Amino acid sequence: MATTAAEFIQQSLDDPETFWAEQARRIDWHKPFDRVCDTSNPPFVQWFPGGLTNLCHNAVDRHAATHPDRAALVWVSTEVDQELTWTTSQLLQEVMTMAAALQELGVRQGDRVLLYMPMIPEATFAMLACARLGAIHSVVFGGFASTSLAARIDDARPAVIVSADAGSRGGKVIAYKPLLDEAIALASHEPAHVLMVDRGLAPAAVVEGRDVAWSTLRARHAHASVPCAWVDATHTSYTLYTSGTTGKPKGVQRDTGGYAVALAASIPTIFDGHPGETWFCTSDIGWVVGHSYIVYGPLIAGMTTLMVEGLPIQGFGGQPDGGIWWRLVEKYKVSVMFSSPTAIRVLKKQDPALLKRHDLSSLRGLFLAGEPLDAPTAEWIRDGIGKPVIDNYWQTESGWPILTLLNGVEPAKTRLGSPGKAVFGYRALLLDEHTGEELTGANQKGVLALGYPLPPGCMQTVWGDDERFVQTYWHSIPGRQVYSTFDWAVRDEDGYFFILGRTDDVINCAGHRLGTREIEESISGHPAIAEVAVVGVADALKGQVAMAFAVPRDAARVATPELARALEAEVMKRVDETLGAVARPARVRFVSGLPKTRSGKLLRRTIQAICEGRDPGDLTTLDDPAALAHIRGAADAA
Numbered sequence: 001m002a003t004t005a006a007e008f009i010q011q012s013l014d015d016p017e018t019f020w021a022e023q024a025r026r027i028d029w030h031k032p033f034d035r036v037c038d039t040s041n042p043p044f045v046q047w048f049p050g051g052l053t054n055l056c057h058n059a060v061d062r063h064a065a066t067h068p069d070r071a072a073l074v075w076v077s078t079e080v081d082q083e084l085t086w087t088t089s090q091l092l093q094e095v096m097t098m099a100a101a102l103q104e105l106g107v108r109q110g111d112r113v114l115l116y117m118p119m120i121p122e123a124t125f126a127m128l129a130c131a132r133l134g135a136i137h138s139v140v141f142g143g144f145a146s147t148s149l150a151a152r153i154d155d156a157r158p159a160v161i162v163s164a165d166a167g168s169r170g171g172k173v174i175a176y177k178p179l180l181d182e183a184i185a186l187a188s189h190e191p192a193h194v195l196m197v198d199r200g201l202a203p204a205a206v207v208e209g210r211d212v213a214w215s216t217l218r219a220r221h222a223h224a225s226v227p228c229a230w231v232d233a234t235h236t237s238y239t240l241y242t243s244g245t246t247g248k249p250k251g252v253q254r255d256t257g258g259y260a261v262a263l264a265a266s267i268p269t270i271f272d273g274h275p276g277e278t279w280f281c282t283s284d285i286g287w288v289v290g291h292s293y294i295v296y297g298p299l300i301a302g303m304t305t306l307m308v309e310g311l312p313i314q315g316f317g318g319q320p321d322g323g324i325w326w327r328l329v330e331k332y333k334v335s336v337m338f339s340s341p342t343a344i345r346v347l348k349k350q351d352p353a354l355l356k357r358h359d360l361s362s363l364r365g366l367f368l369a370g371e372p373l374d375a376p377t378a379e380w381i382r383d384g385i386g387k388p389v390i391d392n393y394w395q396t397e398s399g400w401p402i403l404t405l406l407n408g409v410e411p412a413k414t415r416l417g418s419p420g421k422a423v424f425g426y427r428a429l430l431l432d433e434h435t436g437e438e439l440t441g442a443n444q445k446g447v448l449a450l451g452y453p454l455p456p457g458c459m460q461t462v463w464g465d466d467e468r469f470v471q472t473y474w475h476s477i478p479g480r481q482v483y484s485t486f487d488w489a490v491r492d493e494d495g496y497f498f499i500l501g502r503t504d505d506v507i508n509c510a511g512h513r514l515g516t517r518e519i520e521e522s523i524s525g526h527p528a529i530a531e532v533a534v535v536g537v538a539d540a541l542k543g544q545v546a547m548a549f550a551v552p553r554d555a556a557r558v559a560t561p562e563l564a565r566a567l568e569a570e571v572m573k574r575v576d577e578t579l580g581a582v583a584r585p586a587r588v589r590f591v592s593g594l595p596k597t598r599s600g601k602l603l604r605r606t607i608q609a610i611c612e613g614r615d616p617g618d619l620t621t622l623d624d625p626a627a628l629a630h631i632r633g634a635a636d637a638a
């Protein structure tokens, strides 16, 4: 038995079969697996093939059998002023009811169910109900608008879409149904049914024969008993879209058994979370953090998960309350909390006394992920709440942390600015971008890559496109078949990694990943725009924000500052309407040309350097130096 974190990690690399067979005992298997790991077809890997299990059984049923009265889900909404709790047995019934409703709408094992939902408990019921039936859920973040949604509908080809009339943010109702109807009209694939949760927040048009009310089916199936479908460990549990370097989002495809084992292993070792305790993750179910650490992870581990709809600075009754999260920690005796650096930077604008006003004695640690955690933010919150603050680095693709500390195995010291070391199961490498050579020296900058095979829980492939999976992730570094994270990193002499930003055209805004190409495609769809470049620029609050440099078709459209402002507003509106406000650039600046290489490749990194006041580096490939001057002028004006 390993006693130190280093031994634990070493064992996972030296003898993965034994290590993961041991971890697999953390979940229930209906039938044991034939093998721990099938590596006969690299870069693909199958974890626990032949084993039959079910995510919902492990998250709900097994705990309902042993602890029927233990709280499983607490939902708090400061948007609609509600606080509700479901015990494991009540959650089981809700999930079975939802599963019966989906079955009535024709959902069968392997079918896709797309969820376009706000942070309401029905979203959790629907995810678990899909897992129960062996249906594949695909949650689309509620902040995305119709064009983004339509692209995902066409890729996932769902049998059913589950949605709601509206979400609410800061008291402002955001109607979902019109966006959904528009997306379905734009998409070539048409779902057979839309299951609608009516929150009574916004009127929603009903398409006869297609749209069905959750309240009707819920009443009909209130006492339904729907057994779990025992699926192979390699059965796809869900797809989740994420941005890449092309305009087309990638459906990250995840298995069942490997994911359950990875999450079950991560909760005690990384997060030091234990059955019967309360877990509070402030993310959204539309992101991978929400999948792994609002829904599946804590529930599989027998913890109570606290799901919150509301802003971090908003209390009940529409009152501002910068201490709402700490109030909830006290009330629900949260022991593990998971949030993002951006959320903490929002809190930083509040009175620090709010951090001391509540009894946080139940809380053991605050975990932050999704974007680089700057030292001042880490120190501010650590000192403010007097608890360890632990950075963890991962991606939609990995499904669980890649770099962090294993405090549950052995208490470890955090190093400011570093998420920590490679987690068990991950063969982390730093490679030279051009030669593929491994960089073993301290503080050498390289691309963070992961050796084959990826551990359980990581993506199986890109949904419907194995070739894209292989080409995108496994062929980007010359001469090596390794998985690229597309992040730059260095490692210090003690093995602590420091992430230095993306190697590709993906930006990270408030912990949300956005593809600059997607935003560019949306903006170039505006009839007045000839060409556009979107780059991520450092921002004190959100980490990065998108900034657009657009070339108008007709210079007269931006002849005066008023005209330019009007066109900027139009462009932003277009992004809101097609991709969603989440992708809206912070600024749109108009220029007469964009810097490109002689072969026509847009020099995004050069533009980004100029915007951030850095040296743009080697400009020998630049075609027209005047274009650079335009960007400089526009960036200065911004």
Ligand code: AMP
Pocket: 242, 288, 368, 369, 370, 371, 372, 373, 391, 392, 393, 394, 395, 396, 397, 419, 485, 486, 487, 499, 501, 502, 508, 511, 512, 513
């Ligand atoms: P996503 O797939 O949306 O979760 O985005 C993953 C990307 O976010 C990573 O590839 C990193 O660029 C960034 N990221 C996530 N967590 C961290 C972290 N703890 N520190 C630095 N960057 C992070």
